[in-house]
Amino acid sequence: MENKQKLISTSSFVIALTIINLIVYHFSLYLYISQNVDLGTLNGLLSLSVVFVLAFFLTSILFFILFLINSVIAKISISILFFINTLSIYFINNYKIIIDRAMIGNILNTNFEESYDFLHFDLIVYILIFAIIPIFFIFKVNLKKISRIKVFLHGVLIVIISILWIYVNSSTWIWIDKHAKNLGANIMPWSYIINTIRYTSIANSEFRNQKLLPNPIFENDNKMLVVLIIGESARSQNFSLYGYKKNTNPLLSKQNIVVLKNSKSCSTYTTKSLECMLSHDSGNDEYEVLPSYLSRNGVDTIWHSNNWGQASLKVDTYQDRSSLENDCINNQCGYDGSLLNKLETRINNSTSKKIFAVLHQKGSHGPKYSERYPEEFEVFKPVCKSVVLNDCNKDSLVNAYNNSIVYTDYVISNTIDMLKKIAIPSMLIYVSDHGESLGESGLYLHGTPMIIAPKEQTDIPFILWLSDDYKSKIKGIKNLKSYNHFNVFHTTMGAFGLNSEIYLKNLDILEK
Numbered sequence: 287m288e289n290k291q292k293l294i295s296t297s298s299f300v301i302a303l304t305i306i307n308l309i310v311y312h313f314s315l316y317l318y319i320s321q322n323v324d325l326g327t328l329n330g331l332l333s334l335s336v337v338f339v340l341a342f343f344l345t346s347i348l349f350f351i352l353f354l355i356n357s358v359i360a361k362i363s364i365s366i367l368f369f370i371n372t373l374s375i376y377f378i379n380n381y382k383i384i385i386d387r388a389m390i391g392n393i394l395n396t397n398f399e400e401s402y403d404f405l406h407f408d409l410i411v412y413i414l415i416f417a418i419i420p421i422f423f424i425f426k427v428n429l430k431k432i433s434r435i436k437v438f439l440h441g442v443l444i445v446i447i448s449i450l451w452i453y454v455n456s457s458t459w460i461w462i463d464k465h466a467k468n469l470g471a472n473i474m475p476w477s478y479i480i481n482t483i484r485y486t487s488i489a490n491s492e493f494r495n496q497k498l499l500p501n502p503i504f505e506n507d508n509k510m511l512v513v514l515i516i517g518e519s520a521r522s523q524n525f526s527l528y529g530y531k532k533n534t535n536p537l538l539s540k541q542n543i544v545v546l547k548n549s550k551s552c553s554t555y556t557t558k559s560l561e562c563m564l565s566h567d568s569g570n571d572e573y574e575v576l577p578s579y580l581s582r583n584g585v586d587t588i589w590h591s592n593n594w595g596q597a598s599l600k601v602d603t604y605q606d607r608s609s610l611e612n613d614c615i616n617n618q619c620g621y622d623g624s625l626l627n628k629l630e631t632r633i634n635n636s637t638s639k640k641i642f643a644v645l646h647q648k649g650s651h652g653p654k655y656s657e658r659y660p661e662e663f664e665v666f667k668p669v670c671k672s673v674v675l676n677d678c679n680k681d682s683l684v685n686a687y688n689n690s691i692v693y694t695d696y697v698i699s700n701t702i703d704m705l706k707k708i709a710i711p712s713m714l715i716y717v718s719d720h721g722e723s724l725g726e727s728g729l730y731l732h733g734t735p736m737i738i739a740p741k742e743q744t745d746i747p748f749i750l751w752l753s754d755d756y757k758s759k760i761k762g763i764k765n766l767k768s769y770n771h772f773n774v775f776h777t778t779m780g781a782f783g784l785n786s787e788i789y790l791k792n793l794d795i796l797e798k
């Protein structure tokens with residue numbers, strides 16, 4: 287029998303795939319354009335056309351090149367891209383994320399367990415419709431024997447026509463340049479390809495040896511313990527200590543703490559904020575970070591982490607989530623309470639005069655706020671259990687989030703109680719890495735670029751507690767107009783009585 291199945295030329299297939307790519311995965315791009323230009327005007331329509339042509343040109347060239355290499359490799363690669371496109375549009379549509387370099391960093395720093403948090407029935411529907419059907423089409427089509435010269439010439443023709451169109455419409459360039467970040471973040475698959483390259487090239491350069499900071503001088507030989515609790519996605523707006531109407535700080539409100547008003551994060555994502563807290567100079571990541579610096583200079587340094595995202599560290603004791611779990615007791619297993627496991631004994635056994643302990647919380651990490659606290663901390667009800675946050679009504683979402691704050695309140699207060707028991711001069715710093723959006727202006731989670739980040743993502747709780755014997759040694763707390771992550775490094779230096787050319791007294795919150 288003769289095979290009647292129609293064969294399609296490679297060039298037509300590339301164009302068909304490019305058009306599928308532009309129709310299926312670019313809803314957010316068109317939405318963004320329609321919200322930012324007036325499509326009733328000629329210039330608006332030209333802007334749309336230039337972005338469309340640009341996206342068409344970039345994508346078709348990639349596909350042409352893949353087919354010129356080998357059609358099987360091309361089909362597999364494009365299928366993988368369509369699959370990743372599907373995941374991208376799922377997150378863009380459901381969480382309003384912007385795929386930029388920082389967001390790729392967040393994604394690459396997310397472990398399997400966290401990404402499992404995002405699994406939801408909707409995602410399966412997305413995969414079926416937007417990935418499986420187009421991929422089925424890709425493999426169903428039979429191609430004519432490829433004529434490489436023809437395919438190459440067709441590719442060149444598309445490049446020439448596209449460039450001419452973009453060139454002729456140069457009046458739209460200013461608008462495109464102004465919106466380049468958001469447009470680029472929505473052009474699939476380039477948004478994640480380019481930003482992954484940008485992220486990994488910068489991350490790799492960070493892996494080169496961090497430069498050492500100048501050695502400090504110890505101004506005293508006093509015993510001192512500093513505990514830094516790094517919060518996660520906690521916003522000051524939901525702390526009763528910052529004026530929130532619901533009582534989310536039942537325990538801390540009874541502790542003798544200092545609440546630093548008007549505190550801002552330096553970024554809206556974990557990695558960058560940690561850099562700001564732990565580096566001496568505005569988040570300069572070329573140098574060793576605070577824990578490594580202190581440890582290298584004889585401060586006994588402990589890092590307990592229930593989270594990720596810090597730069598490489600050299601400390602005396604490092605325990606991550608799984609090693610903390612080995613020692614966990616009763617209902618704190620799997621929650622931030624396990625950060626305190628064996629900490630008291632470890633501190634009591636230290637022979638060092640100066641001890642620095644960092645506890646990196648999982649805090650209020652979304653979207654499953656309801657899984658961040660043991661059951662008895664579910665004081666606000668009902669709670670949202672879905673990972674598709676706009677499925678939940680606002681109250682149940684805020685309730686779940688508030689419960690995670692109530693639990694953080696407990697963890698901090700418990701740490702203070704531990705410090706009282708240890709009874710050596712000590713200071714506790716609690717500061718969140720960034721805030722969180724809970725649906726305000728349609729935004730959820732965090733990671734919005736800093737220039738347009740809403741205050742929900744940048745207004746953070748920043749709290750100090752000083753032991754009585756330490757309080758008697760200092761003059762007081764500086765009343766600054768605002769506080770931020772850069773205070774952490776220098777305040778810790780000051781508390782240990784460390785001086786060096788990099789110590790900035792004006793960033794030290796303590797008056798000595």
Ligand SMILES: [Zn+2]
Binds near residue numbers: 518557720
């Ligand atoms: Zn974070």
